[in-house]
Amino acid sequence: MPWNITYRSSKIMGRGSKNCYPPLSVDDQQEQSSIMTTTNPMIINNKNDKRQYTWDEIRRHSNKKDRWIVIDKHVYDVTNWIKHPGGQVTLNHYAGQDASEAFLAFHPNLALVQKYLKAFYIGDVINDENNDYTTDDQRLKHDFEQLRQKAISKKLFQPSRFFFIITCLHILALDFAAYFVLFRFGTSWLSYLTALLCYVIAAAQCGWIQHDLGHLSVFKKPSWNHVVHQFFMGFIKGGSADWWNNMHFQHHAKPNIIDKDPDTRVEPLFLLGNQIPIRKAQMNAKYGTNIPYNLQHLYFFIAAPLLFPLYFQFMTIRYAVQRRKWTDLAWLSLCYIKLFSLLPLKLGLLGALKFLFLVRAFEGTWFVIVSQSNHVVMDVSYDDLKLSWFRLQLKATCNIIKSPFNDWFTGHLNFQIEHHLFPTMPRHNLYKIQPDVMNLCRKYNIPYIVKPLGRSFLDILTSLEKSGRMWLHTYEDLIYATSTKKN
Incomplete structure (x- = not known):
């Protein structure tokens, strides 16, 4: 393999998982990307009579009945975009947020979709200072955009x-x-x-x-x-x-x-991660009904x-x-x-x-x-506006080792990390961008997890068992506390 492999033990990764990084190299010749930022909470008008908005104002429009999104510092009111090809719910998920990176990831033909966006344009962000992102994530966004441009120049988005x-x-x-x-x-x-x-x-x-x-x-x-x-x-x-x-x-x-x-x-049958089991246990204890989620790894x-x-x-x-x-x-x-x-x-x-x-x-x-x-064994949590696209995808995704059988059996979703970063990239090219993705992970100290096929299947059961046990302990503690209070 063209990169060095190091091992990192983790309960989430499971035995046999790999936290892999290649030798670090950054291509500084790629085109730089713009960086999104925020400013003071006030609204002003520019010379062209197009309003300018602060991030505080934009974040107030964050529900399905009143949703604004930001793409490349432009503000769009997509509340009434009924026929959005990706669905209205997807727009809801980014309401009041910067959707620039998601927009680039989902749309291969930017010129076409920007024509549709014009009808929803209402103004701009006052300046490019978005305090949601740390300085480190600003640099990561910049480097990831360089990587995307590199993939374009290498024609990795062209299907075979x-x-x-x-x-x-x-x-x-x-x-x-x-x-x-x-x-x-x-x-x-x-x-x-x-x-x-x-x-x-x-x-x-x-x-x-x-x-x-x-x-x-x-x-x-x-x-x-x-x-x-x-x-x-x-x-x-x-x-x-x-x-x-x-x-x-x-x-x-x-x-x-x-x-x-x-x-x-999937709460009717399964509880995932560390937070959903606690939330569900609180509901079960309150209403006195439950499913034996502690057995979910068996059923x-x-x-x-x-x-x-x-x-x-x-x-x-x-x-x-x-x-x-x-x-x-x-x-x-x-x-x-x-x-x-x-x-x-x-x-x-x-x-x-x-x-x-x-x-x-x-x-x-x-x-x-x-x-x-690829997912159930990873972090399951509430939305964090401070996460860049790269960190969001890496936090929730892991890979399976490459082999001819694994590629065929999984439909190349053994490269789930690369697929989530570049969802429109043809699957036969995902392995080609993997070393560069691993470079970025190493540079920013982000875990890049790769597992054997069998280990990845077993980790599903391990994760379900852990979440089920967490639900049971929380539920029993709440029931005990309630009965003690009554007595």
Whole structure:
């Protein structure tokens, strides 16, 4: 490997994790970025009659009924931006905040999106002094912008046609093979298992390609990404592309942030991190109801396989119906028409339902263990306005060691850190930017965590067990305190 590796033990990292840094080198030739800052709490008018706002004023507009965001020192009132492609909730998460780095990360075609922003422009920040950021983070933002410009100059945001053609073809081939095996070789246990395996792999890998398309990282034109995304998510996977975008962009905007990242809102079954268990225990003690969260690391093996057959199946269709996403509904309807017009011919109706349930169960387990191994074991906390984009993503994300199998099995999300920093970068290029990301981590003393695949899966259970134990201790202490007070 082209960098030195050091080891750092941590309960969060788990045994076998690596805190890796390459030899330090900073490319000073890259274009410098602007730095955001704040000033005194007053509002003035400039010569062009465009208002100028202080950060104190901007922060007062921080809810869904009155939301302002700042991008590159320009203030936008996006309260009434109903058709924001990334969803209104994502805008809510940055209301009253500087969204400059998130804006750059999410939008590959800046010239296009800036045309839409003009309608919402209301003024500028008085000057560029944002006291939310420390001097160290100001420098980090500057260096990260240099790194982004370096990635652009090295054409790391340009997709490989060959890679994505092969990826799409192998998914379509496996989807076809599942039906071919059943119709050609019958329903013996061997052909049934072979067809099931083909369908599960096709569905799981479809999850990764639709993820690429949702991030606009396959085609240069956003419209092409959207159309093909709807096809794979709808026709192959049976879900709503818009539903996925709405949920996933929130996750990327505020990863592991309580009440903002939907991946942390799983209290009906699971409690994550150190703060949610305490909050939940307080509610349980107050209302006298609870779920045995101290056993969540055990019932994880039951809940994970049921995620897709129950939750995904229901939520994605309900979303498309409620939001009137007719294109999504058309594609996912074709998926189920295909399933229930072909599978019952060989398996019968109940057999087809059983087959689909098994596909969803295995596919869901695959997705859960990959996606959660990068996040659930990391810090889960409330929003911190003083965190730059780089620190926000590194705090909530870790990687899995690179190998041909790991790359394929995880859809290159073993490079989750790089993906979160550069969500529109094609996944086949993520490893190329990794050494530079590690340089920045070393320079600013930010942990960069890499784990073996097996270790990352085990750490999910370790993390769930720790959070469950924290809930139980807090709950028991509160119940004891309440009973003592009554006596």
